[in-house]
Amino acid sequence: MDNLKAIVESLLFVADTPLTIDKIRSILKLKDRKAIENALTTLTEEYETQKRGFFLSKVSGGYQFRTRPEFAEWIRQMKRHKPVRLSRPAMETLAIVAYKQPVLRSDIEHLRGVDCGGTLRTLLERGLIRVLGRRDLPGRPMVYGTTKRFLEVFELKDLTDLPTLKELQDMQQSWPNDST
């Protein structure tokens, strides 16, 4: 296929979710996985070296164009909306779900020492977490886990892309005053 790189680029431009290599293959009806991989790698490098306004991000198992973080202020200016922020309690709850999944509400509340019904609902509403199923315990409590959307929002390739708790602890020790 001629101009494979440009075709892939146009697909990435139009797609509303990160595109996986398999998805691109099925759209282009192309057997050659390697060729698509090469096109994606070249594109990534080109956007990087040419310092364009957006870059090709590897996220949630796929590829997606995203604007450079350093231009965020201007884009917010254009969009005229306040950045959506998660409250600190919501962020803590999300971190617990991310690191301890599959996790029970009672585990989260035990860790945080407060009721988490509200924050869980907020996170469900935002599509950042989901109900994975039920645990075989009295009352069959629901267990929670993170979603694909979570990976997309926090620009993670997959869950292993998160630093481990051990790594975080080491980082913390190198900057003892950095905690608030």
Add this chain to the structure above:
Amino acid sequence: MDNLKAIVESLLFVADTPLTIDKIRSILKLKDRKAIENALTTLTEEYETQKRGFFLSKVSGGYQFRTRPEFAEWIRQMKRHKPVRLSRPAMETLAIVAYKQPVLRSDIEHLRGVDCGGTLRTLLERGLIRVLGRRDLPGRPMVYGTTKRFLEVFELKDLTDLPTLKELQDMQQSWPNDST
């Protein structure tokens, strides 16, 4: 302003309508009209000579990125695979079927307060619900229930993964300070 070209590029990327020079000026709080014009001209030329997957088009008094017409076929191909969303009424009807099955159309309409023939047909077509049988009542009304496909779409192992009324009510009590 440094990297004016890249900033303009990022704005064009995110904008959902063609951007005029005046609009860009007001976003960037920039007096210099000429500088923006230059950035736009350079961008247009770059996209043209580099044969990228999309190009900067001058439309209705503004500028907008558009995919190359010669790739239209592939983009249509991708859109054909685009996931469809369920409308709000369809979602409500589906929720009632899920929670009240085996359920009659008249029961659903009683709860929703409107005719549900259309949404039921949509859900049947999408394979989310099925006719379980016919009730021995005047008109032999159909009894509805959910399908395996329903479980797949909502990533449920089985129906017991649905939250109970009590769990739903627990989740509703959002903390007032958690609206984020």
Add this chain to the structure above:
Amino acid sequence: MEQAQNMGAYHVDLGHTFEGPMDLLVHLVKKNEIDIYDIPIALITRQYLEYLNFMKALNIDVAGDFLVMAATLAHIKSRMLLPGKQEEQEEAEDPRMEIVRPLAEYLQLKDAAQDLAGRPQLDRDVFVRAQSDGDASPREGEQDLMQVSLFELIDAFQKIIKQKSPKDFLNLTLDTISVKSRISQIADILEKRGSITFEELFDKEAGKSEIIVTFLAILEMVKSQVIRIMQHASSGIIRIFNG
């Protein structure tokens, strides 16, 4: 000196309400620059109680969780004061571990939350292209993927419950949902095979609750006339048919 420290606590806390006891403990640990593995329990307990009293003085309701932690701290403090025998002390764990472990774990997850918050976040730091709704609407394709989350379904259902009196849904417990789940499974079998014997529906390995759930499912299916039950005149075998 002591006085100054206490005053400090009040001033810092004025603009800040603590979400829970852990939150408050973390604040005290950080304010006093304490090693959490060697907590001066008397100092922390006193400051903790001072904060609670301060909240009460302001007529702010102190949640029960805070009082439970206060009791825990007081208990640890008293155990620290108890003069134990030499060998007992070697055996026994440091009473402070009761709060050190959860505190360490909480601090770790707070770090994780902070790290997460520091990442480039979609729609805050990075943006993707806006989707123009004018795009050709998807046709009924062969694959017909669906993009819905369980939350959207639940949310739709909650709206209905709010509009209607909840009595329409009073029996919505896990048990009744289990019965619905079983109904769905039986319907799957009947769709495939057309009929099934009564015995076949009861797995020999099934526990008591599963047997009850299956029986209730059959009753409900008969009631809503989704199935018919027939018994063979001579063999006595009971068979269930699609309605």
